[in-house]
Amino acid sequence: MLAGYRFGAAWDEVYTADGAPRPTYGGLHEALTAAGPEVLASLAAFLGTVFRDQGITFDHEGVERPFPLDIVPRIITAAEWDVVERGVAQRVRALEAFLDDVYGSGLVFRDGVVPRQVVVSSQHFHRQAFGIRPPNGVRVHVSGIDLVRDEQGEFRVLEDNLRTPSGVSYVVENRRALARVLPELFGGHLVRPVAGYPARLLAALRAAAPPGVDDPTIVVLTPGVHNAAYSEHTLLARQMGVQLVEGRDLSVIGNEVRIRTTRGHQRVDVIYRRVDDDFLDPVQFRADSMVGSPGLLNAARAGNVTLANAVGNGVADDKLVYTYVPDLIRYYLSEEPVLRNVETWRLDTPQNIAQVLSNLGDLVLKPVDGSGGKGIVIGPQASDEDLATLRDAVEANPRGYVAQRPVRLSTVPTLIGDQLVPRHVDLRPFAVNDGREVWVLPGGLTRVALPEGSLIVNSSQGGGSKDTWVLASPARPAEPAPDPAGGESSVLAGADLTEPEADLPAGAGAPGLGDHVDGRRPLAVPPDLGPSEPPREQQQQQQQGRTTC
Amino acid sequence: MLSRIAESLYWIGRYLERADAKARVVDVHLTRIQDEPGTDQERQLRTLLAAMGVDPGDGAVTPSSVVALLAFDQDSPASITAALTAARENARGAREILSSELWEALNVTWHGLAERRMAAAVLGPQVFCYYVRERTAMTTGLISTTMVRDDGWRFLSLGVALERIDMAARMLSTPALAEGRASVLAGLLRSVGGHDTFVRVYQGAVSPANVAEFLLRDQLSPRSVAFSLAAAEALLRELDPGLDDRLGVADGARRALGRMRLALEFRSSAELLDDLPSLIESLLRLTSRTSDEVTSRYFGKSLHVRWAEEVAP
Numbered sequence: 001m002l003a004g005y006r007f008g009a010a011w012d013e014v015y016t017a018d019g020a021p022r023p024t025y026g027g028l029h030e031a032l033t034a035a036g037p038e039v040l041a042s043l044a045a046f047l048g049t050v051f052r053d054q055g056i057t058f059d060h061e062g063v064e065r066p067f068p069l070d071i072v073p074r075i076i077t078a079a080e081w082d083v084v085e086r087g088v089a090q091r092v093r094a095l096e097a098f099l100d101d102v103y104g105s106g107l108v109f110r111d112g113v114v115p116r117q118v119v120v121s122s123q124h125f126h127r128q129a130f131g132i133r134p135p136n137g138v139r140v141h142v143s144g145i146d147l148v149r150d151e152q153g154e155f156r157v158l159e160d161n162l163r164t165p166s167g168v169s170y171v172v173e174n175r176r177a178l179a180r181v182l183p184e185l186f187g188g189h190l191v192r193p194v195a196g197y198p199a200r201l202l203a204a205l206r207a208a209a210p211p212g213v214d215d216p217t218i219v220v221l222t223p224g225v226h227n228a229a230y231s232e233h234t235l236l237a238r239q240m241g242v243q244l245v246e247g248r249d250l251s252v253i254g255n256e257v258r259i260r261t262t263r264g265h266q267r268v269d270v271i272y273r274r275v276d277d278d279f280l281d282p283v284q285f286r287a288d289s290m291v292g293s294p295g296l297l298n299a300a301r302a303g304n305v306t307l308a309n310a311v312g313n314g315v316a317d318d319k320l321v322y323t324y325v326p327d328l329i330r331y332y333l334s335e336e337p338v339l340r341n342v343e344t345w346r347l348d349t350p351q352n353i354a355q356v357l358s359n360l361g362d363l364v365l366k367p368v369d370g371s372g373g374k375g376i377v378i379g380p381q382a383s384d385e386d387l388a389t390l391r392d393a394v395e396a397n398p399r400g401y402v403a404q405r406p407v408r409l410s411t412v413p414t415l416i417g418d419q420l421v422p423r424h425v426d427l428r429p430f431a432v433n434d435g436r437e438v439w440v441l442p443g444g445l446t447r448v449a450l451p452e453g454s455l456i457v458n459s460s461q462g463g464g465s466k467d468t469w470v471l472a473s474p475a476r477p478a479e480p481a482p483d484p485a486g487g488e489s490s491v492l493a494g495a496d497l498t499e500p501e502a503d504l505p506a507g508a509g510a511p512g513l514g515d516h517v518d519g520r521r522p523l524a525v526p527p528d529l530g531p532s533e534p535p536r537e538q539q540q541q542q543q544q545g546r547t548t549c
Numbered sequence: 550m551l552s553r554i555a556e557s558l559y560w561i562g563r564y565l566e567r568a569d570a571k572a573r574v575v576d577v578h579l580t581r582i583q584d585e586p587g588t589d590q591e592r593q594l595r596t597l598l599a600a601m602g603v604d605p606g607d608g609a610v611t612p613s614s615v616v617a618l619l620a621f622d623q624d625s626p627a628s629i630t631a632a633l634t635a636a637r638e639n640a641r642g643a644r645e646i647l648s649s650e651l652w653e654a655l656n657v658t659w660h661g662l663a664e665r666r667m668a669a670a671v672l673g674p675q676v677f678c679y680y681v682r683e684r685t686a687m688t689t690g691l692i693s694t695t696m697v698r699d700d701g702w703r704f705l706s707l708g709v710a711l712e713r714i715d716m717a718a719r720m721l722s723t724p725a726l727a728e729g730r731a732s733v734l735a736g737l738l739r740s741v742g743g744h745d746t747f748v749r750v751y752q753g754a755v756s757p758a759n760v761a762e763f764l765l766r767d768q769l770s771p772r773s774v775a776f777s778l779a780a781a782e783a784l785l786r787e788l789d790p791g792l793d794d795r796l797g798v799a800d801g802a803r804r805a806l807g808r809m810r811l812a813l814e815f816r817s818s819a820e821l822l823d824d825l826p827s828l829i830e831s832l833l834r835l836t837s838r839t840s841d842e843v844t845s846r847y848f849g850k851s852l853h854v855r856w857a858e859e860v861a862p
Contacts, residue, residue: 054649055641055656225641234644244645249551262555262700262847263790 005421010408011153012422013074024075024471027188032072035182037418044071044415047181056173058228068464069174070414071182074425074446075189078473081442084155084429087339088145089438090329092431095162095316097332099139102315103130113331114324121399122321123369124163124314126277128284132301132311135210136435139310141272142201144168144428144445147339149410156342156407158426160317160325163309164274167445167465168430169232172197172239174467175443190472192442197430198239200441204434205240205270208306216269218242219259221250223275223291233274247275252295255302270306271296277311319368319402320346343405347398356403357394360387364404365394378455380406409455412466414448424449425466426457442470550700554646556848557639558701561655562708564636568629569685570716570741571601575619575629576678577740579612581733593724600719603627616674621666629681630666633659648695651688658684703784707843710781711836717741717764717774718832721825726757734760741772758822765821765828766813774832778810781839788847802842809835 007017014025021029032040047069051057057064076084101108102119109116119125144165146158175194179186202218209216222233224246237244249259250268258265273280279289281296299305315321323344326337345363347353356363360379367375377390394401411422429444446466447457457463574597582593594615598605603618603625620629637659644652661680669677689709696702725737734755738744741764750767751759766775785803786792798804809831816824 052660053653053657055644055652220645225638230641231644237645238649243551243554245551246553249553260552260849262550262552262704262788 005413008408008411008422009151010422010424011149011151011410013149013153013410013412013425015413024077028073028075028185031185031187032420035184040071040415041418043181047071047177050177050181051173054173056169056231059226059230060228067170068450069170069177070448070464070466071178072413072415072420073178073185073467073469074412074427075469075471076427078471080155081470083338084147084427085440085442087155087157087337088429088431088440090333090335090338091145091157091160091325092140092143092433092438094325094329094332095143095160096138096140096433098321098328099162099310099313099316100133100137101332103132103312108328108331111331113327114321118320118324119315122315122318124277124312124318126285126312126315128297129310129312132297134208134300134310135303135306136208138204138208138308138433138435139313140316140431140433141204141208141308142168143309143431143433145431147427147429148342148407149427150342150407153410155339155427157322157325157339158342158407159319159322161428162313162317164276165428165430166229166232166274167428167447168197168441169229169235170465171430171441171443171445171468172235174465178467189469190474191469192472194441194443197432197441198236200432200434200439201236201272202240202242204432205272205306205308207434207436208308209269210303210306213269217267218270218272219245219268221245221247221271221273221275223247223279227274229274236272242272247289247291247293250293250296252293252299255295255299255304257293257296257299257305268305270308272308277314280307280311314369319344319366320399323402342407345403347394347401347403353394353398357391360391360394362406364406365390365401366404367400368402369400376456378406381455406455409449409457412446412448414450414464414466416450421452423452424455424457427468443468550646550704552848554643555701555704556844557643558646558705559708559843559848560639561636561643562705563712564632564639564708565655565685565688566709566712567716568632568636568681569689570712570720571619571627571629571632572678572681572685573740573742574601574716574720575616576675576682577736579616579674581736582612596723600722601627602719616669620674620677621669629677630662633662633681646701648691650695651691654684654688654691658688700788703788704847707781707784707788710777710784711839713772713777714774714781714832715836717772717777718829718836721761721764722829726761726822726825729757731755738763743770743772746770758818761822761825762818775810775813778806778813782806782810785843802839802846805835806839 005015005019007015013022014029015021035043048066051066051069056067058067059065098108098114102125106116108114109119140162142165144161144167146161147155148158150156171194205218206216209218218240219242220233220237220240222230222244224230227233233244243259245259251258251260251265253265257268257271259268275291278285280292281294282289282292283294284297285292296305296307297311300307300311322341323346326341329335329337345352345356347356356365361382363379365377365379377386379387382390409424409426412425413420414423416423425446425448427444427446430441432439432441446468448464448466449455449457450464578593578597582590590612591610594610594612595605598610598615598618601619608614617628618625619627622628623630623634625631633655637655640647640652640655647655658681661684665677665680669675692702692705696705720737720740723737725733734757735744738747738755738760743763746767747755747760747763750763763770764773767773768775770776782803785800785806786794789800789803793799798807812831813821813828821828
């Protein structure tokens with residue numbers, strides 16, 4: 001199965017250069033080898049059917065497409081994850097402080113950490129959001145921090161996503177599907193559960209409700225069925241038990257947001273919106289938007305509704321601001337960054353610009369406001385023509401680009417046909433901020449570039465995904481289930497079949513039931529049976545009697 | 550319940566029932582027409598199309614062109630494919646309200662249509678019709694066993710009831726009743742799945758009057774018009790939040806349904822047959838008017854407001 005496995009310059013997460021599995025992957029390597037290529041290929045096909053039937057797709061240019069899940073999971077050890085978790089949480093805390101500063105007092109400019117011009121020239125800086133302070137101070141309720149592993153296996157931050165990061169539904173669905181199709185893979189691994197994400201998100205959204213609202217009405221706002229992430233929006237709404245609304249379901253009256261129901265209007269307190277800033281409110285932003293609702297931003301300013309994530313977050317995930325994040329961490333938190341950035345150069349001085357232009361072929365050039373991998377040019381893989389076009393574009397608008405060292409993303413074996421071959425992957429961990437702590441979902445979305453040698457993992461450009469296993473450390477204490485109501489009880493605990501520690505503590509079940517359900521004796525009342533028929537032998541004899549006479 | 554979601558559920562009910570009814574019609578009638586080559590085939594096909602609200606046009610009408618229009622063609626609004634596509638699109642916009650199983654059933658049904666169309670090209674349209682009937686039966690079963698009985702379920706059921714009235718009226722408008730031949734009448738009964746019941750109730754006395762009576766007002770048959778009228782009435786009553794019937798029924802939609810039900814229940818059998826053409830027309834108008842009233846009352850939409858860009862002075 002590994003016959004064609006070729007090692008490149010990239011870090012392979014499963015095999016060392018001499019072809020032996022790393023200790024973490026020993027069990028998985030055995031299970032995969034035992035299954036054999038034919039079985040794996042047919043299971044992969046079954047996996048595809050499960051996803052199609054459940055409608056787990058993304059919409060690309062109007063066509064529903066599957067987001068293929070590779071059958072080989074990616075494993076991250078407890079020690080490695082500890083670094084990721086701390087690093088991501090640290091970054092989110094620093095960026096929260098930065099956003100609060102940008103849309104508030106502006107100390108970061110006064111102290112000369114970031115030039116004001118960098119922020120106000122960002123396409124995603126919205127002066128309309130200035131002075132809006134969300135109820136519990138949280139602007140980045142949900143974030144996705146994109147990480148890659150470099151040639152030495154070290155996790156590096158590639159970019160931050162603080163607006164409406166998507167992909168978390170695949171984390172949840174991938175786990176569910178893989179556990180259904182290949183339960184034997186999980187044997188011997190203590191994988192931390194991911195099914196609790198919607199409950200965590202719901203708790204954070206409840207915590208963000210306007211003051212004085214004890215039982216907030218929460219909705220998920222989607223642009224509609226043709227949005228790329230629509231299936232994710234439905235999954236989150238369904239698993240949180242809240243309504244999924246479109247802009248046309250909302251109306252803002254007297255700075256209060258209402259939804260139109262069959263029994264009249266109903267007030268909304270928190271909107272988890274998956275509509276971009278530009279389309280959110282035609283009064284403030286694009287006047288031609290049909291997917292937002294006029295008046296939303298003023299309702300938020302009046303404190304009658306909380307928008308999650310807040311408007312204007314894009315300024316902090318601008319790729320030029322990215323280059324300042326290590327400084328921001330030091331400035332706001334007085335800590336050293338746990339996760340390093342990828343080496344990146346700003347095009348802010350004539351010397352820098354000249355140096356980058358003369359080395360275009362060896363660098364990755366990224367538009368500062370792009371997402372989804374759009375407009376990225378990888379120098380070593382680009383044609384001369386592309387480079388010439390790029391040179392003109394960069395000369396015309398140096399503020400629009402940053403230059404990065406090309407990182408050879410780490411590789412993980414991936415099933416193509418019936419062969420396991422190395423493919424490049426990245427990792428997007430998701431963090432939820434409820435105002436008290438930044439919780440990082442143990443797992444995250446591993447995206448894999450399916451074409452050979454490709455470094456572009458975006459789903460819209462031929463990417464697939466992998467189930468991502470974060471292993472529990474044996475010493476780790478049980479995780480308390482999140483509590484959406486803010487009280488003592490926990491009703492939405494996302495139990496996962498692979499996770500012993502997610503079970504209720506002993507004795508938490510219904511008292512007395514244990515006597516019956518332990519299988520030692522049947523319940524006192526057996527199930528009813530219908531009337532019995534007259535003996536079959538007699539009927540048959542009658543028949544035989546007739547035929548013989 | 551969000552108005553938009555309520556509307557989607559209502560239309561899932563209508564389209565699902567329409568697909569099921571059409572599959573029965575195509576199955577039974579095409580088989581019959583092909584089995585009786587002596588009859589005027591083209592005229593029968595034209596009346597079938599007319600009953601389904603399709604303009605047959607001036608060109609030749611053949612069994613395969615009818616199957617295309619009523620079953621296969623995505624572009625023909627009267628086709629089963631179009632109905633199931635619309636049901637699935639509505640479900641896609643209401644996924645978080647539907648049970649996962651129900652969504653999956655509608656999604657899988659839709660995904661399977663292309664394959665059955667190809668099979669039907671070789672094995673005949675019955676393969677396709679059988680698939681559609683089987684899948685709609687399964688979906689209806691999931692609606693019954695997995696949906697909570699809230700307003701959403703009521704809107705969906707209302708859609709089923711109204712569509713059933715509409716399709717029954719269309720079936721009665723075919724010349725089967727006028728022709729009065731036992732085999733043709735039996736086909737009509739089979740196409741609504743009521744043949745066996747009819748035989749039990751009337752001891753096999755297949756006459757146009759009996760068939761009309763059975764299809765219009767059997768109180769116990771879930772496919773009779775009166776049964777669906779009563780169901781729609783009851784659902785509208787439960788949906789009405791400010792209900793008070795003491796001084797009569799305020800809801801115009803419910804009044805119209807009730808009047809029609811009484812008109813069917815209190816006619817003699819002979820009158821039913823005599824008044825059939827006008828009854829059919831009233832039934833078709835009734836369903837579309839009820840649909841309009843439910844839409845304006847519960848699914849009210851806001852007009853989209855266009856915001857102008859700031860104009861530089």
